[in-house]
Structures are given as structure tokens and as C-alpha cells.
Amino acid sequence: MVEAWYMDESPEDQRKPHRLEPNRPVSLERLSQLGVFYWKLDADNYETDPQLAKIRKENNYSWMDIITIHKDKLPNYEEKIKIFYEEHLHLDDEIRYILEGSGYFDVRDKDDKWIRIAMVKGDMITLPAGIYHRFTLDESNYVKAMRLFVGDPVWTAYNRPADHFPARIQYQQSLAQAVQ
Numbered sequence: 001m002v003e004a005w006y007m008d009e010s011p012e013d014q015r016k017p018h019r020l021e022p023n024r025p026v027s028l029e030r031l032s033q034l035g036v037f038y039w040k041l042d043a044d045n046y047e048t049d050p051q052l053a054k055i056r057k058e059n060n061y062s063w064m065d066i067i068t069i070h071k072d073k074l075p076n077y078e079e080k081i082k083i084f085y086e087e088h089l090h091l092d093d094e095i096r097y098i099l100e101g102s103g104y105f106d107v108r109d110k111d112d113k114w115i116r117i118a119m120v121k122g123d124m125i126t127l128p129a130g131i132y133h134r135f136t137l138d139e140s141n142y143v144k145a146m147r148l149f150v151g152d153p154v155w156t157a158y159n160r161p162a163d164h165f166p167a168r169i170q171y172q173q174s175l176a177q178a179v180q
Contacts, residue, residue, distance in 0.1 A: 002038050002123055004031060007106065007114040014085055014136045015104075018116060026115050033178055035128035035171065036107055036117070043099045043122040046146065052097070055124070061095060061148040069103070070142045084135040088157040091167045092150065094133070097124040101143035108132040110175050119143075130171025132160055 004026040007018045028038055042049050055061070069084075071077045087108075096105070102120045107127065109115055118138070119125065124146075127133050137143060147153070162168055 001040065002028065002117060002119070002125075004028075004115055004117040007116045015139045015141070017118075017138075026117075031107075031115070031117070034107060034109060034115075035131060035174060037126045039124040041097065041122050041124050043097070046097070046099060052124075056148065059095075059126075060150045062151060063149040063153055064146055065153070066099065066144060066146050068142075068144045069101075069137060081137065083157070086157070087132050087134050087160045089130055089132050089160070089162050089165070089168055089171075090127075090154070090157060091165060092129050092154055094127040095124070095148035096135075097146040097148065098122065099144045099146055101137075102140050103135060103137045103143045103145075106134045106136070110179070128171055128174075130165070130167035130169070 005017075006020045006024040006026065008020050010016075010018055012018070031038065039051070039055060041052055046052055056064075068074060069077075069080070074080055096119070098119045098121055100121055102118070105117045105119060105125060105127065106114050107117065108131065117125065158165060163172075
């Protein structure tokens, strides 16, 4: 099961867990209220996994590729790691499935506090369009992940502030409606 928690404000290495003391865990239910959804899948059999095929069909995830984030595998590794960790949003959902290794997705809650989501092999997550987030490796310094998209991939990240985009406005409206 995925583990998530509120982050501390320490400037220490981004790859460390950064748990608040005392720890404030975040439930899957709380993540779903933010529009973040999670599945545990069989990463050893992702090519033939009927559960993954069903999720892809139900959500129209027609395009996919695999990215390996490691200093020996990713061109411009140091630059990419910095870019991934910049707080940003996308105009489309972000879907990631961890096939090997581990890392962290950080998302902002409705009060603009960081929640860290620890992702390991077999974890799949969807982040809604318009949510501020970022990604970093953990101390293992390695992850192999499947990226899924509806239609052709769009790689554009809009660094904060990006509150003027319709995707951000719609996301904030969905949070406000969820509170009512």
C-alpha cells in the first residue's frame, strides 16, 4: 500500500523522506479528495497485466512509454532532476506507473501544504490536471516508470505561478466543490 505524509520545511537533500515530526500520515481517501488516485499493480507482468489493460481502456490511456531515471541512463540527468523537482502543473493528467526502483511525488493540498507520496515498484498514480506537484528520486537514485497519456503525449510543465490556466481554475473549483 502506498504511504503518504505531510512534509517538513527542511532544506536538506530532496531525496530524504522529509516527514513532519510528529509524523502526519495522509490516507488514500484524503489523496482521492485532492484528485490523486492510486493502484497497486503487478510490475513484473506489466506487459500482460489484465488489470493495467482494464485501467488503460477505462481511462483512454492510449499512449505509453517507459523512462529510466538514473545518472547512467538519462541524458542530461542533473538538469532533468532539477526540472522534475520544480513545482509545476500540467494541462493534462499525469499518470505514472513504477516498474522498478522508487521515488517521491509531492503534491499540494487545498491549504498549499506539501504531501509526499512514496512510490515503489507496482505503484501507479494519477495526478489531475491543474494540481501543483513535483517529482524526485529517493536515496536509491533509480526509477523506471511507465508514462501514460490520453492521446499524444504533452510534456509541457508550467512552473508556479500558473494560476491563470483553465486547468488550474477547474482544479481549484473541483476542490471547492468537494468541501461543500
